[in-house]
Amino acid sequence: MASVNHTSEQEAELSEPIKFLSKVEANAMEKELFEDYRFGQQQLIEIYGHSCAMAMAKVYPLSSLHKKQPTVLVICGPEQNGAIGLVCARHLRIFEYEPTIFYPKRSCNPLYLDITIQCEKMDIPFLSYLPTEVQLINDAYNIIVDAMLGLSDKIELKEPFSGILTTLKQVKIPMISVDVPSGWDAENGTTDGINPEVLISLAAPKKCATHFSGKFHLLAGRNLPYDLQKKYELNLPDYPGNDCVVQL
Secondary structure, eight states: HHHHHHHHHHHHTTTSSSBBHHHHHHHHHHHHHHHTTOOHHHHHHHHHHHHHHHHHHSSOOGGGGGOOOOOOEEESSSHHHHHHHHOOOOOOOOTOEEEEEESSSOOOHHHHHHHHHHHEEEEOEEEOOOHHHHHHIIOSEEEEEEEEEOOOSSSSSTHHHHHHHHHHOOOOOEEEEEEEEEEEHHHHHHHSSSOSSSSEEESBBBGGGGGOOOHHHHHHTTTTHHHHHHHTTTOOOOOOTTTTTEEO
């Protein structure tokens, strides 16, 4: 009987709209994952980075790029979102894409340094400068992954990121943003940011995602414990089969 009630409870919750988290709620939920559920930062970065690579492979499978080289430019910031981008690049390499990383402001965090070395040991190229919009437009890369800023309170949109944003706003290459598109306010959306074709929300969508008008919005958060989903009234959809991402 208990399992029937639990299933009915889940079905009732899923009939409600998906909740879009405020910045305060998202940070509080992540804090609980670390402190109460004993997830480690490295563990979460690995889960999300792998899920982002899986999401990209679903939206842009290798078969859809058969007439082109499957080149991907992954742009990483110095905080957690950037580390997720690095892990994403590593998995893309395993999936037989051709990632290149632009990581202009490297962190001295030992965890991020380890992930950087992993990418280097897998012979993923690191750029010393961002190609111009003309170079990007001329098919140097077929897809761009934006993993610059995320929810971090520590980074303002200063150089080199303001210059990167200016360049990205000029290109027409499909862009995938991780959690919060660069230049967007995490809650109010964008007034002067990029317009990605794909948004991958981590754990649960953030309020800014209500303003997303691209082609694909995917969620990477199957690792989220059910009790935490219930506490924050997330009303997340079911993930199909064994997938770690779901389209919203």
